[in-house]
Amino acid sequence: MFEWLKAIVTLAGRLTKLETELKRTNAHMETLELKFTAALAEIDAETNRIAAVLEDLKGQITGQGIPAVKEAEILALLSAQVTKLKGVGVAPAPVTEPEPVDPE
Numbered sequence: 001m002f003e004w005l006k007a008i009v010t011l012a013g014r015l016t017k018l019e020t021e022l023k024r025t026n027a028h029m030e031t032l033e034l035k036f037t038a039a040l041a042e043i044d045a046e047t048n049r050i051a052a053v054l055e056d057l058k059g060q061i062t063g064q065g066i067p068a069v070k071e072a073e074i075l076a077l078l079s080a081q082v083t084k085l086k087g088v089g090v091a092p093a094p095v096t097e098p099e100p101v102d103p104e
Contacts, residue, residue: 037091044089051085054078 058078061071 040089040091042089044091047085047088051082054082054085058082 055078058075061074061078064071066074
């Protein structure tokens with residue numbers, strides 16, 4: 001019976017070490033999430049700034065005597081780039097845990 005109790009104590013010690021390591025890993029992941037979110041916000045701000053410059057450029061191009069077809073082509077290209085830039089740096093939707101399935 002003493003061996004059985006000794007095995008339980010050993011197992012409890014291992015579980016405590018595992019819990020400590022999981023908590024340390026969780027804290028590290030939370031730190032990484034904060035850094036990632038900050039970097040994403042910075043990227044978003046910068047790409048939005050560039051998109052605003054392109055929008056301004058579109059306004060400057062309009063009515064400058066460029067042939068209509070070429071002007072439309074340039075404006076369409078700039079519009080497409082603005083749309084792409086505004087989508088960069090947008091945080092993805094949070095991941096949600098799936099609902100548990102009732103076995104019945």
